[in-house]
Amino acid sequence: MIEFLKKRLAQHEARRAQMAGDTHQQAQMDAAIREQAEMVRHLLQDQRYRTYAELLTDTKRSLEAEREGLLQNETDAAVREHQV
Numbered sequence: 018m019i020e021f022l023k024k025r026l027a028q029h030e031a032r033r034a035q036m037a038g039d040t041h042q043q044a045q046m047d048a049a050i051r052e053q054a055e056m057v058r059h060l061l062q063d064q065r066y067r068t069y070a071e072l073l074t075d076t077k078r079s080l081e082a083e084r085e086g087l088l089q090n091e092t093d094a095a096v097r098e099h100q101v
Contacts, residue, residue, distance in 0.1 A: 061070040 060066050061073075
């Protein structure tokens with residue numbers, strides 16, 4: 018029984034160490050993503066990249082408008098279906 022408990026304790030400690038490592042790795046990835054996002058934000062504020070930033074903004078707006086149109090079409094179709 019003691020051997021079983023020692024084995025379970027070792028498994029538990031190994032899982033805890035793995036979780037700590039995973040948490041540390043996730044924190045490093047989060048920090049790297051934040052740094053990259055900040056770098057992109059600064060680049061898009063640079064005058065040399067203004068046209069690219071405008072293109073991204075226009076693309077975002079058009080995609081949002083298209084999405085709204087598709088959602089409205091689905092809503093209209095659902096209303097017509099319930100009226101029948």
